Amino acid sequence: MSELMRSCPSQHGIDAAGISAFLDDLEERRIELHSLMIVRGGEVVAEGWWEPYSADRVHLLYSLSKTFTSSCVGMLVDEGRVDLDRPVFEHLTEIDPAIVPEVYRRVTVRHCLNMATGHLDDSMAEVEEGPAEPDPELLAILADPPQAEPGSVFCYNQRATYLLGAVVRRVTGESLLGFARRRLLDPLGIGEARWHDTPTGRELGYSGLHVTTEAVARLGLLWLGRGQFQGRRLLSEAWFDAATDFPPLHHPGPDSLDWEQGYGFQVWNQRHGYRGDGAFGQFMVMLPEHDTVLVTTAETFEMQAVLSALFTHVLPALDRGGSAAADDALAQRLSSLRIPAGHSVTEPGHTMSWARVAGDLPEDWASPSLEPTEWGWKLRFAGLADAIEVGDGTWRESRLQRGELSLPVVASGGWIEGGFTCQIRVIESPHTIVLAPHGDGVRVAWRAVPLGGADPFGLARSQRG
Numbered sequence: 168m169s170e171l172m173r174s175c176p177s178q179h180g181i182d183a184a185g186i187s188a189f190l191d192d193l194e195e196r197r198i199e200l201h202s203l204m205i206v207r208g209g210e211v212v213a214e215g216w217w218e219p220y221s222a223d224r225v226h227l228l229y230s231l232s233k234t235f236t237s238s239c240v241g242m243l244v245d246e247g248r249v250d251l252d253r254p255v256f257e258h259l260t261e262i263d264p265a266i267v268p269e270v271y272r273r274v275t276v277r278h279c280l281n282m283a284t285g286h287l288d289d290s291m292a293e294v295e296e297g298p299a300e301p302d303p304e305l306l307a308i309l310a311d312p313p314q315a316e317p318g319s320v321f322c323y324n325q326r327a328t329y330l331l332g333a334v335v336r337r338v339t340g341e342s343l344l345g346f347a348r349r350r351l352l353d354p355l356g357i358g359e360a361r362w363h364d365t366p367t368g369r370e371l372g373y374s375g376l377h378v379t380t381e382a383v384a385r386l387g388l389l390w391l392g393r394g395q396f397q398g399r400r401l402l403s404e405a406w407f408d409a410a411t412d413f414p415p416l417h418h419p420g421p422d423s424l425d426w427e428q429g430y431g432f433q434v435w436n437q438r439h440g441y442r443g444d445g446a447f448g449q450f451m452v453m454l455p456e457h458d459t460v461l462v463t464t465a466e467t468f469e470m471q472a473v474l475s476a477l478f479t480h481v482l483p484a485l486d487r488g489g490s491a492a493a494d495d496a497l498a499q500r501l502s503s504l505r506i507p508a509g510h511s512v513t514e515p516g517h518t519m520s521w522a523r524v525a526g527d528l529p530e531d532w533a534s535p536s537l538e539p540t541e542w543g544w545k546l547r548f549a550g551l552a553d554a555i556e557v558g559d560g561t562w563r564e565s566r567l568q569r570g571e572l573s574l575p576v577v578a579s580g581g582w583i584e585g586g587f588t589c590q591i592r593v594i595e596s597p598h599t600i601v602l603a604p605h606g607d608g609v610r611v612a613w614r615a616v617p618l619g620g621a622d623p624f625g626l627a628r629s630q631r632g
Contacts, residue, residue, distance in 0.1 A: 169356070169397060171381065172210040176497065177489030178208040183497040185465065185484020190500065192476040199506070200378040200448070201226065201464040201597070206388060207485070208458055209397070215330050215501030219562040219577040219594060225359055225377040226464045227596040227626065229445030229618065232362070232376035233328045235386065237280060237433035238333050238345050240405040240518075241394075244276075250278040251409065251423050262305055268312040276334065279327040280432040281414065285313025289324045304365050305333055315513070320432060321416045325373040332534055333371025343370040354401055355389060357382040358429075361628055374445070374618070380462055382438040386443075387451045387460035390434070405503045410434065411441060423471040439478055445617055447597040448473055457485045466615060503520045508588055510560035511581035515539060524608035528600065529622050532611050535602060537587060546578070546589065546602075547613075557589050562593070572627035597627045 176183040186205065193200060216222055223424040249258060252275050256267045266274075272314040274284050308326050322402065332343045337483035339346045344362045352360055360382065363375025366593040385396070394402030413429030413436040431542040434443050441456040448465025450473065460535035461477060531550025538545045543559040556563035567574040580589025586604030591598070599614045619625040 171206065171384070172211055173211075173214075174210045175489075175491075175494040176205075176212045176484075177491060177494050179210065179212055180486055180488055181205075181207065181212060182484040182487045182489040183213070183493035184489070185480045185487075187493070187500065188484075188496050189476050192480060193473065196469065196472055196476075198448070198467045198469050198472060199465060201466065202459075202462070203501075204380050204385050204462045205385050205481070206462075211384070212366075213497060213501060214380075215504045218505035219564075219592060220464070220506075223379065224380065225361070225379055225595050226449070228376050228378065228449045228464075229374050229443075229447065230356050231383065231443045231445035231449045231451055232372070232374050233433040234390070234443030234451065235347060235351065235355060235376055236328055236332050236335070236343065236372045238342065238351055238386065238389070238402065240276070240280065240331050241402045241410065242350050243335065243338055243405045246408055247278060247445070249334060251280070252277065253422075255279055255334060255458065258531065259305060259330075260311070261302060261337065263373050267309060270317065271309065274313065274317045274330075277409075279330050280410075282321055282323050282327050282328075282430055283318050284312075284324065284327050285315040285317040285320060286322050286324045286326060287314045287320065288322065299559070300531070302333070302369070303367055304369060305536065322429070325371075328373035329371065331433075332370055335372075336369065338347075343372055351364040351386075351401070352378075352382075354399065355382070355385040355396055357385055361403055379412045380464055383449075383462045383464075385452050386463060387453055388444075389457060390451075391453045391458070391460055411436075415440070425471060425474045437474065441483055442474075444470070446619060447615060449597070450474070454482070454485070457482075459485060464597070468600060498510050508558060508560055508562050508579035509581045510579070511583070513582045513584060515559070515582050517588065522608035523611050525605045525610035526612040527616060527621050528611050528613070532623075534610065535609060544580070546591075555591060557591075562592075567623075567627075569624050569627070572624050574624055574627040576623075593623055593626050595628070598623075600628065 195600050202216045255274050255276050256262055256271055276510045278284050314330045335343050335346055360378045362370040364370050389396045393404050393407040394400055410432035413431045415429055425437040435440050443451040448463055448467040448470055450463045452461040518538050525534045532548045532550035536547050544557045545554040546552045546557050555578050556565045557580045559581050562577045562579050575594050576591050577594045578589055578591045588603045591600040598617050602609055602611050617626055
């Protein structure tokens with residue numbers, strides 16, 4: 168599949184000053200983006216990564232993974248191998264029908280796609296603790312049947328998407344990632360991809376996919392093209408008619424404008440266009456009326472603020488024309504984006520260690536000690552075999568190992584008034600660990616605790632195979 172073409176905003180009638188104003192707005196709000204890509208007419212008109220994040224680095228998408236799962240289901244619907252209005256457990260023939268609760272026999276594939284299974288909460292804890300064979304996750308889900316009639320209530324819940332991934336596995340005989348690679352990722356020209364799985368080795372489906380920013384843009388172009396990408400049809404228009412029907416929400420989610428507009432097949436409707444999204448600001452925004460896809464990766468709790476800034480600044484800029492001067496100013500800005508690296512403002516200290524007196528990381532991350540080097544420090548924790556390289560005024564990358572798990576991190580820091588501070592970025596995810604002085608010791612804590620729990624190795628890649 169060919170590369171995405173690059174061009175300037177003004178060549179597509181876009182005023183680059185609006186994109187700059189969008190960035191200004193987020194900076195003023197201290198909303199941290201990791202990447203931005205805007206595609207119009209199939210061409211990338213703006214793109215940037217905030218160092219130490221980069222174009223070739225995969226990023227955890229959280230629930231934006233759901234839109235990839237939905238796309239795989241759509242291919243099977245198009246082929247007649249999956250029926251939208253057939254009960255989902257009729258597709259999962261490894262489960263004995265006799266043990267399926269009666270209410271679950273009325274949950275269809277469409278209900279799962281629309282998050283209308285009848286559940287009233289968003290728990291997937293049962294998946295982590297299910298019984299053994301044949302499929303502990305499915306058996307655990309069966310043990311927690313819907314509380315309301317399927318189709319009667321909207322409730323965003325992970326079980327629904329896990330069931331869709333299970334359908335793909337059962338119908339195709341492949342892993343979810345294997346099918347996605349063959350039928351979706353390769354045809355879209357998407358390279359590296361990995362998917363976090365359950366303790367029994369099945370992809371989550373509802374979260375856990377890691378791909379690059381451009382990979383998300385390519386999926387966005389498929390949805391924007393209603394199943395066609397670079398002249399090749401991968402999904403039917405009939406699928407997109409159903410997927411973007413957006414029935415009204417019977418049970419709205421958070422009190423935010425762009426979470427109250429309806430929910431399609433694992434995509435959200437919004438005031439303008441629609442989107443796939445994931446926690447902490449992973450967005451794939453489709454604006455069909457403007458032939459535009461906008462992608463962000465980020466670490467922020469203020470997701471509504473990102474969308475509001477987009478509609479305030481970028482949306483009106485899409486059709487007001489632009490200038491070469493505005494293009495050049497934006498290009499220069501996007502090429503020099505960086506998250507400031509920590510650096511010393513007082514005399515660097517010597518080898519030392521601290522007690523960890525506060526924080527939310529596991530005990531492996533206790534008793535930090537620091538060894539100076541010519542480029543910064545080596546930071547060690549009591550329970551980790553590997554040291555973390557911390558650059559003074561620069562970002563340094565390290566790789567931590569625990570058995571078959573490998574966790575890349577990038578860190579910077581320095582001595583400031585009051586002690587040593589550093590940021591440890593789990594670089595293939597939205598998340599950051601901060602070490603800072605606290606009382607008679609240090610605090611080692613997440614800026615935003617990962618949804619899978621406080622252990623950083625929950626974000627690690629498996630080295631199996």
